[in-house]
Amino acid sequence: MGWLIVLGSIAMLVGSITLMRPSVREQRQSRLRQQALKAGLRVRLQTLQLPGESEPRRLAVYTLARDQAQREVFERRRAHWLAVRAPGGGLDSIDEHWQFLESDAGARSLTGPLRELLQPLGEEVLAVASSAGAVGVYWTEEATSLQLADIHGILKDLMRLTSGAAADYL
Numbered sequence: 001m002g003w004l005i006v007l008g009s010i011a012m013l014v015g016s017i018t019l020m021r022p023s024v025r026e027q028r029q030s031r032l033r034q035q036a037l038k039a040g041l042r043v044r045l046q047t048l049q050l051p052g053e054s055e056p057r058r059l060a061v062y063t064l065a066r067d068q069a070q071r072e073v074f075e076r077r078r079a080h081w082l083a084v085r086a087p088g089g090g091l092d093s094i095d096e097h098w099q100f101l102e103s104d105a106g107a108r109s110l111t112g113p114l115r116e117l118l119q120p121l122g123e124e125v126l127a128v129a130s131s132a133g134a135v136g137v138y139w140t141e142e143a144t145s146l147q148l149a150d151i152h153g154i155l156k157d158l159m160r161l162t163s164g165a166a167a168d169y170l
Contacts, residue, residue, distance in 0.1 A: 029060075029141050035148050036062055041155065048127060048138055051086040051101070059126060063136035064155040070163050071132045081107035083114065084127040094118065101127070113161050121154070128154075130162045 022030065033043045042063045049056040081103035083094055092100040095115045100107060107130075118128065127138035135158040137151055 032141060032148060033060075036151070039148065039152055040064070041152065042134070046138070048084075050084055050126060051099070057126070059138040060141045061129075061136050061138050062151050062155065063134040064152075064159055065134045066132065066159070066163075070159075080104050080131045081110075082127060082129045083118065085123075085125070110161065117154070117157055117161060125154075128158060130158060135159050135162060 036043050042065065044061050044063075045058055046061045047056045047058050082101045083098050083103075084101045085097055086099050086101075087096065092103065094100065094111055095118070098115070098118050121128075124140045124142050125137055126140065129136045129138070135155055137154055137158075139151070
């Protein structure tokens with residue numbers, strides 16, 4: 001009887017320790033986020049309500065910050081936008097897979113170049129955004145076709161696109 005109590009106690013202790021350990025997925029996400037921080041990206045979690053979904057989703061947002069000169073241009077231009085993966089066809093449509101969820105007047109001038117930039121993105125990217133402070137990618141961190149270098153490249157391309165467009169409006 002005494003041995004059963006000892007074995008039960010040990011089993012409970014081992015079980016508790018196992019439950020506290022991060023899963024393989026959580027470990028992978030942690031490594032990915034650490035690499036992103038080392039590459040100069042900011043990482044945060046944000047809730048986003050996507051069109052056609054009943055519940056908001058908590059997504060990882062990887063952002064690349066703008067420098068002060070780019071921020072000043074954007075504050076004057078007012079070209080903030082958020083594009084989400086959703087069936088298009090409406091007034092805010094970028095193409096058949098993407099639409100603006102939020103946008104200022106200046107964002108409409110980017111529809112053509114943005115369409116080209118968004119077309120090759122995998123299903124794991126659910127939104128992209130541009131604001132005065134940064135450009136960002138909202139994604140599931142379930143990279144099947146994307147790696148961190150791809151995310152970083154997408155953010156740099158978004159930065160070039162939006163910075164070039166901002167300079168055109170000065």
